[in-house]
Amino acid sequence: MSTTTNTKTFITDDFLLENKFSQRLYHDFASQMPIIDYHCHLPPKEIANNHSFNNLTEIWINGDHYKWRAMRTFGIDEKYITGDASDSEKFAQWAKTVPYTLRNPLYHWTHLELKRYFDIDLLLNPSTAEAIYTEATEKLKTPAYSCQNLIKNMNVKVVCTTEDPIDTLDYHSQIAQNGFGVTISTAFRPDKAILINTDTYNNYIDTLDEVSGVNIDSYKGLCDALSVRLDYFEDHGCKLSDHGLSYLPYREFSDLEIETIFQKRRTNNTLSLEEDEKFQTAILLFLCEQYHKRNWVQQFHLGALRNNNARMNNLLGPDTGWDSIGDYPQARTLSNFLNRLDSKDTLTKTILYNLNPGDNEVLASMIGNFNDGTIKGKIQFGSGWWFLDQKDGMIKQINALSNMGLISCFVGMLTDSRSFLSYPRHEYFRRILCNQFGLEMQSGELPQDFELIGKIIQDICYNNAKEYFNF
Incomplete structure (x- = not known):
């Protein structure tokens, strides 16, 4: 397109790159790396049909x-x-x-x-x-x-969409059979089976009963049904789970209590907060043990305050722009939950994402409690998410992780997007990452060693994720 007027010059080759060190790190090391988009919400139907x-x-x-x-x-x-x-x-x-x-x-x-x-x-x-x-x-x-070419042309090697346990994964099968050339995987997102106090819970359990072929007349039946669907997802190449929760609950419980709570909700009774949190704790511990058994990666997106505008939510439904950052306490219950899994040696690879920037250092320090030397970067502080998926949010996440942990072990960026035009966000992240390192190389806070720092940049952009997720 002609650029004789209104030329946009701020997206230059050196956009966001403030010095020669940043520029070299990006152009010589980061820009050439492929993309692993390990968490997104792209519709697999549109990929399968090459819409x-x-x-x-x-x-x-x-x-x-x-x-x-x-x-x-x-x-x-x-x-x-x-x-x-x-x-x-x-x-x-x-x-x-x-x-x-x-x-x-x-x-x-x-x-x-x-x-x-x-x-x-x-x-x-x-x-x-x-x-x-x-x-x-x-x-x-x-x-x-077309959708497939929009993905290919951005040098994307892996896309991991997000599906509910009741999904047939037919479109993923269609993609695999047609030999697209880019790995399209999925993440198991069982939130609807966990959030027991929602109005739609019983209808959802009835559907899960039908899809799984398991009679869900008890809490054990629910666990059995989820196990069937976990096996189904694994047979279709799934290696990840994902959970979108306000916070990770933790309460002590007995098996009898959980069965009583489940039956109470199945008869359309409302649960107390204590009952709700006990049930969520139980079912999440069960699922996390299943993920460990399968050597999956589990992801927890924490901190969203959803559906704030009741009038507009009733009119347009969820995911239409009425969510914001919540200020839920995170540290104690998160620690107790992870500790419960770790004490039984059933804590799998885990990525923690926060939506409240005030929790950056909480999560960045929390991961160090459970990195036990068995796997490089086993517990991850995830990239800036949603409202924090911007320059300031990325820099704060990078700095918190650098200060509290090892940025060199970080698995890097993801889109978390429903848009086929979102892959430049990986470029955006990479430019910001290279600029942070480049500024400190210039100031003398880091050595001017491009072999070392260039490798770390490439690891964060691609290599760490490739090793971590084992796609």
């Missing part, structure tokens, strides 16, 4: 609650966000918003994605919106922009 998108709004704005929140804040009517406006009208309203996202990561991501995927080097604003929409939409209609 092509009709226009830029469809692939880039629909379903993106990051953009939706920004548009609402800027005063854009919901009609142009999740409503019945045309795709071109929705894009025009996004273009109207973008110039005012300055200093929000959306401003960087927007222009990085336009440049990397579409070779469009213009600032997005109302005056450039039509030209950008037209050019990107025309490109999206070509085979090079």
Whole structure:
């Protein structure tokens, strides 16, 4: 695209790289490394069918609650966000918003994605919106922009989506049979079987009963059904689990108590907080022991306060932009939970993610309690997640992990995204990572040893994850 006016020059080759050391680390070491996206929410159906998108709004704005929140804040009517406006009208309203996202990561991501995927080097604003929409939409209609090619062209080697235990994994099977060339795996996400106090719990257990072929008339039946589905996922190449919880609960319990709690909920009675936490503790301990048995990696995403706006949640449903950071206590119950597993030698490889930046040092120091020398980086402090998936959040996570643990053992970045245009976030992370090391090389806080530091950068970008997940 012509760049005679409104040229966007801030996404240069040395974007975010503040000195010659940072620049060399990125260009000579980080940029060439493949991507392992070990946690995301890409729809496997669209990968299996090699779906092509009709226009830029469809692939880039629909379903993106990051953009939706920004548009609402800027005063854009919901009609142009999740409503019945045309795709071109929705894009025009996004273009109207973008110039005012300055200093929000959306401003960087927007222009990085336009440049990397579409070779469009213009600032997005109302005056450039039509030209950008037209050019990107025309490109999206070509085979090079199908879902599979969008993944391949970003040098992605592994994608790990996230599925519920009741999922058939048919699309993963279809992908494997068709020989895509990129490993598309899955993560087991059993939250609906764990969160017993939800309104939909009993309906979900009925479905799990049907899918697993196990009569779930008791807590043991629930465990047996989950074991069947764990075996099914493992047979389909699954090597990871994932949990999205406000906090990791821990309460002492007896088997009789758990059975009584389960039966109480199955007869549509509401549980107390103590009963809820005892049940969650029991079922999570069972699942974690199963993950250890299978040598899986378990992931815990902790700290989200979800569905805050009841009016809009009732209107639009979950995952539409009404969540925020919670301030739940994390340390004591997390420690007790991990200690219970470790004491029985059933603590598998674990990644802990926090959403509250105040918990950075808590998690960064917690992992050292259970890194026992059996596996390099066995317990990980995960990359900046969700609201912390931005420059400041990444730097704080990098610094906390560096200060409390070993950044050299870190398994690096993931997208945690539903968008096929999100892979430049790995580049974003890598540039920030290289800049942190480069600044300290320049200041004399680190040796100017490119062989050593370049290897550590490559390990964080790719090699550590490849070894850790054993894809």
